[in-house]
Amino acid sequence: MPGKRTRRKLTKKQQRKRRRQKHAKERDKLEEEAEKQRLLQPEYQKWLQSQEEMQEFQRLAEERERQVAEESWLRREATAQQQFRMDEAKKRREQEEVERLQREQAKERAEREEIQRRQREEETRKAAKAAAEFDAMMESMDVYLNNPHVEQPPSHLLRVMETHPEERACEFFSRTNCCRYGHACTFNHRRPMLARILLIRHFFNHSMLQERRAHKEYAAAEEHLELTEQDLRHDYDEFFRDAVEELEKFGTIVNFRTVRNTLEHLRGHVFVEYTSERSALRAFTNLQGRYYASKRLNVEFSNLRTWRGAVCGT
Known part of the structure; x- marks a missing residue:
């Protein structure tokens, strides 16, 4: 029967286990005895x-x-x-x-x-x-x-405007109201806020007033083809009539002088002297922003000492 067969297998298994345990105990006992025997041997102890x-x-x-x-x-x-x-x-x-x-x-x-x-x-x-x-x-x-x-x-x-009040006056500017160094000059330039004389810088422009430098291409040009003093005089007379006609609208003119000088800082400057400061001021205010010959006018007051010193020629 199935139950009896199972009990038989379990019994045999337990018997095998007890035999293994017995053999293991005997083996351990033998090993212990062998170990005790070996411990008694000097070589094994060493x-x-x-x-x-x-x-x-x-x-x-x-x-x-x-x-x-x-x-x-x-x-x-x-x-x-x-x-x-x-x-x-x-x-x-x-x-x-x-x-x-x-x-x-x-x-x-x-x-x-x-x-x-x-x-x-x-x-x-x-x-x-x-x-x-x-x-x-x-x-x-x-x-x-x-x-x-x-x-x-x-x-x-x-008042008088000064560029360098602490420096001595620029002699050339004091004499001509012009200086080749302009604002870069280290000496003092004194400019009045009002005067009877007006300075219009580079007002008159003419080719004969330009500095001439000989060119090899034109060095042998015929003299009759160049401008002459008569041409300069004729052109200046026309300029004079145009300028005086306009400037007399502001007052009576005492002096109208043009600088004939080929140097850049003097060339074509025009000094206009009126009978009164009122006329000069009227001309100054009316000429601001005006043009002549496609060039804007640069007008300022002038405190010239003498005409001879200002207009010195070429």
Whole structure:
């Protein structure tokens, strides 16, 4: 029957297990007795001792190797930590330097903006002041020009403008009201705000007043093909009639003199002297922005000492 067969298998299995356990106990007992016998032998004791010493040596070697590895790791770790601290300190210094530079730049930018703001305010103030002064000047000039009962010109027109007040006067400019160095001259140029004489720079222009430089291509040109003094005189007479006709609209002219000089800073200058400062001022204001021969007029007041010194010829 199935149940009986199962019990039989289980019984046989337990019997085999008990036999194995018995054999194992007997084997262990035999090994213990053999081990006891071997322990009584000096050679085996020496072998055991050598094995123990070898194991101890191996343990000590492994311990030393572990210690060396640990010390090496600690050194590397210490070096890494030190390098890390150095890197962090360097980063902090660099960051602090960047922040310091940013603060300085921000401070400089703020100071610069403040200076620019003050400059703008100052320029605005000066511009407003100049505009107010200009309006007042134009109003006083208009009153002076249109009211003959006002004998004295406005006080602001009685001033003299100076380029370098601390320097001595430029002798050539004082004598001719012209200087070859212009605004670059280091000496003082004194210009009146009002005078009876007007200076119109480069008013008369003629090819014979140009500086002549011989050219090999035209050196052998026939003389009768060139301009003559008669041509210059004829052209100047026409210019004189045109200019005087227009300038006499502003007042009576006492002197009308033109500089005949080939130098660039003197060439074609015209001095016009009126009988009164009122007439000169009227001419000055009306000639502003005017053109002659496609050239804009450059008009200013002149304080010449003598005519002979101003118009010196070629």
